[in-house]
Amino acid sequence: MAATYTSTYGSVIQTKVGPVPSAASGRTGDIAPWYSGDQIVSTGTPYEYCTLGFGVHNTFTGQHFSLTAGHCGSRTWYNTSHSTPKRNTSTLVGSTYSGSLAGPGSGLDVQLIKDNSSYLMWKGALGATTPIDINGYSNPFAGASVCLEGSVSGERCGTVEATTATSNVTTHGHPGIVYDLFTTNVAPISGDSGGPVLFSTIYGSLAGGDIESYSGTTGFSEEIDAVLYVESVKQGAEVTVNTNSTT
Secondary structure, eight states, rough: OOEEETTTTTTTEEEEEEOOOOOOTTTTTTSSSSEEEEEEEEEESSSOOOEEOOOOEEEEOOOOEEEEEEEOSSEEEEEEEESSSSSSOOOOOOOEEOOBBTTTTTSSOOEEEEEEEEEEEEEEEEOOOOOEOOOOOOOOOTTTTEEEEEEEEEEEEEEEEEEEEEEEEEEETTTEEEEEEEEESSSSEEEEEEEEEEEEEETTTEEEEEEEEEEEEEEEEEEHHHHHHHHHHHHSSSSEEEEEOOO
């Protein structure tokens, strides 16, 4: 059952309440519906490993997806450890949704994985991860406190240094400029790409964006509004973050 609320930021929050898995056991041991922050490992040789971003859904069709980075490539994805990957029906998350991948050269670096996504995400260090609700979404502003939730580095919290930033990203030999980014004073590491950026506010935990790349100690993340707008245009219907909002 879905309902809509107007957030303090003026945008519409779509409430999407789903079942909470009882056997989920961390970023590499989840079960459907999949939490944002899960580690995902692809098929192929060599295989890729990235992080599952926020769960989203198409409000017209009801289809569920998860975000991740476009530069992770169009693959079939499994929730498993990248060091000892186990690909089977129980670890299968889903595949890149046809037409959703926007790689460098398009201005964005995002894709949708068609899956059974949750409104929950993993928060905390790798060995002490706990699930939390996502209450809405908003682009974080300069000076805001955010946490990058990567499946390799775990939680890295800091502040937003700048908005409307750009970054040069190369995907499988194809360079391009990615726009609509914000920078943070904490950086992810390889394998964190696509992971969720949590924007903690007095109004609850908001989806702020998805981990993009890093340069030294600076992290780059895509603004959630830009990602949702582009995917909404592609699908011809509103794509919004899965949330469990009571405000």
